[in-house]
Amino acid sequence: MTMAAAATEVRASYAFVERNINLVKRYWGWELVWMLYTIANSIAVVMIARGVNGSVSGQGLSDAQIDELVLILCVGALVWHYLAVVFETVSDMISWERWEGTIEYTFMAPVHRGTHMVGTALFSLVYGLVHTAVVLVVIVLMFDLNMDQANYLSATLVLMVGSISLIGIGIMGAVLPLLYPERGMQMTHVIQAALVLISGVYIAAEDMPEPLATISVISPARYIIEGIREALIYNASPMDLWKTMVGLLAAGLVLIPVGVWVFSLGERYAKRTGKLKRSG
């Protein structure tokens, strides 16, 4: 690819970012509801930590232990929310366009499929970060969380690097709505549910039942959550987390091309069978 062609693709990728930003603006009412729903969900999870002291533990936990539990659950809920937003935005790009009826138009445009996905992924990162930041601020204020030990730089780096691999999985997931117009979107939710189950969102991966703990080794989300917990709760520096970040980067560099390849196979199949159309 020449430099000029690459520049054209970069410009085209902005088409998807701008379009999605415009959609968020136009659907602002829904965005508000979605934000409230997310905040309520996150608060409910964090309240489990507050409640566990009285209802489960016979002898009671120290304030420090409760704070730690609150932060563990809070980080799990927030990071999972962010990853779910990124994953859903990428994997829903097909269902959304099919619903709007624009899928044929977008797929007919002279844009490389990788550009299409990178553009969508870029938006998902920004959108996920903004969304999660708002929820974080509300929770910190509401629960008076002690974030003195938080290393925000480390957490942000782990989140950014880790997002790459999630985008790769999201691209693979996007092939499902392409091939199964009626139920493809629900299938991507199954992938998400599986990731939640094995990634140690609410309890540490090593504390999960043996089969799940073993499978969790292959989930990038597990390392993202663990890395961010280390950064926000135990003040881990970027240097402390370099192995996690290198591993996540390597996973991302493999998963994105694999995702695009899987999607291109699906697209070709859809063109052969007539599934690349606006209605099911």
Added chain:
Amino acid sequence: MESTSVLEPAPPAASPNPVLAVTPLRDQKIAVDVQNATKVFVTPPSLLSRLRGNRTPRKRVVAVDNISLQVRRGEIFGILGPNGTGKSTLIRLMSTLLIPDSGSVTVFGYDIEKDEATVKRLINRVSVEASFFKKLSPMENLLYGARLYSVDAAEARVSIRRILKRLGIEDESVMSPMEDMSRGMQQKVAIARAFLSAPIVLLLDEPTTGLDPHSKKEVQAFVREIRDVHDATVLLTTHDMQEADDLCDRIAIVDQGGIVALDTGAALKERVKGEKYPNPTLEDVFLELTGKSFVDSDVEEKP
């Protein structure tokens, strides 16, 4: 004063179409070449049937049956036939949205499968349903389209207003959601979107279906203008006999996935002129060539 054309005259030294400046045409005379193209849609047997060893498809529809045709550069070429006869499938093949089971489709010498990226730069399509992000405005939708086709955003904003105004869409509607517009208006925006990318081949899949007579005339005038001023080739599917007769230089009549006749409107009518049809219409031509009336043949559209 506003020009009556949406197209500003090209500078003398420049190519009449910006796409041609970056994409040399392999074939200068034949815009679209379809050779023995066949497309069959198969509904596979259910999982239960397959487990029982039954591999027979539940349904098999021959949408395009060994079709060959050539559209010359600068033509307005009509594909006329009732719903469900393969017109849209043919257009979707040309649009790179489908891959033929056999045969080939080329656009100015570029194969839709091997040279997909180049073909995509040369074409654009308007389908029977104006497909937009309904909450977005015409400006937002068209700007998205312009960026996909590498049109400079600042230039696009100016062009969008000019083209939409020419098509009778007022300034206040340009920034309002598409869902607030009538179907006719939406279809005009769809045509503007296709035009914005300066396609060398414009594929129009029943662009005037469902429009009121006035909107229909406006769209038809625009189609002529795109061909005359812009050096574009237009391929138009329709089941409107009058539209095909008025607009198209040549017409292919299709039935059951195949071409039953291909000629100018006048020549087609001349074929059946006689005692039975002293002043034949294209409907008479269809009846004579297929043995059935146009309305009887109007079946549900297949994939």
